[in-house]
Amino acid sequence: MIRKARIQDVKAIHSLLMHREEHDGLVLPRSFSQLYSHLRDFFVAVDDDGAVIGCCALNIIWENLAEIRSLVVVSKHRGKRLGRKLVEACLSEAVTLGIFKVYTLTEQTGFFAHLEFVQEEMDALNQKVFADCLNCPRFPDHCNEVAMVMVL
Numbered sequence: 655m656i657r658k659a660r661i662q663d664v665k666a667i668h669s670l671l672m673h674r675e676e677h678d679g680l681v682l683p684r685s686f687s688q689l690y691s692h693l694r695d696f697f698v699a700v701d702d703d704g705a706v707i708g709c710c711a712l713n714i715i716w717e718n719l720a721e722i723r724s725l726v727v728v729s730k731h732r733g734k735r736l737g738r739k740l741v742e743a744c745l746s747e748a749v750t751l752g753i754f755k756v757y758t759l760t761e762q763t764g765f766f767a768h769l770e771f772v773q774e775e776m777d778a779l780n781q782k783v784f785a786d787c788l789n790c791p792r793f794p795d796h797c798n799e800v801a802m803v804m805v806l
């Protein structure tokens with residue numbers, strides 16, 4: 655099941671994002687402080703026992719731009735369309751908010767292309783995106799991410 659995250663989910667989300675073996679370093683870790691203040695951005699996937707087995711966040715950037723970030727599905731639950739459903743929940747929320755352009759910075763180009771995102775030059779995105787890159791520990795030499803965009 656996919657649902658909005660709750661305060662009780664924060665430790666599980668933090669654990670997902672911190673465990674490099676779950677995502678091979680393809681998502682950035684986030685601090686508890688960031689997770690608490692951005693909790694309303696998050697959707698989680700939960701199993702039948704209510705355990706968090708995936709997460710994804712929609713971060714509003716500007717009046718017509720939002721970012722999908724912090725997408726992880728635990729390895730033993732991959733291939734069950736949970737990643738797709740988490741992304742679709744974020745896209746649906748973007749439409750509800752009146753935001754019709756969503757991007758992600760990713761090395762998972764095959765997955766996002768399959769979900770009909772298209773590659774875009776970073777320069778075409780809002781300057782705030784680049785400002786976030788400046789603060790990223792991987793910038794500039796250790797970043798292999800590509801901007802992929804969905805216009806809704």
Ligand SMILES: CC(C)(COP(=O)(O)OP(=O)(O)OC[C@H]1O[C@@H](n2cnc3c(N)ncnc32)[C@H](O)[C@@H]1OP(=O)(O)O)[C@@H](O)C(=O)NCCC(=O)NCCS
Nearest residue numbers: 677680725726727732733734735736737738760764765768
């Ligand atoms: C990327 C990730 C979230 C995908 O989660 P998942 O639940 O296994 O993916 P899904 O089962 O929802 O896949 C959805 C669709 O994408 C397809 N797909 C999955 N990975 C793909 C890939 N690398 N290339 C092309 N298609 C892919 C699936 O076949 C499926 O197709 P369908 O819905 O038409 O049947 C998961 O592999 C993961 O957590 N990876 C590590 C962290 C990561 O890379 N996060 C992204 C950072 S931006």
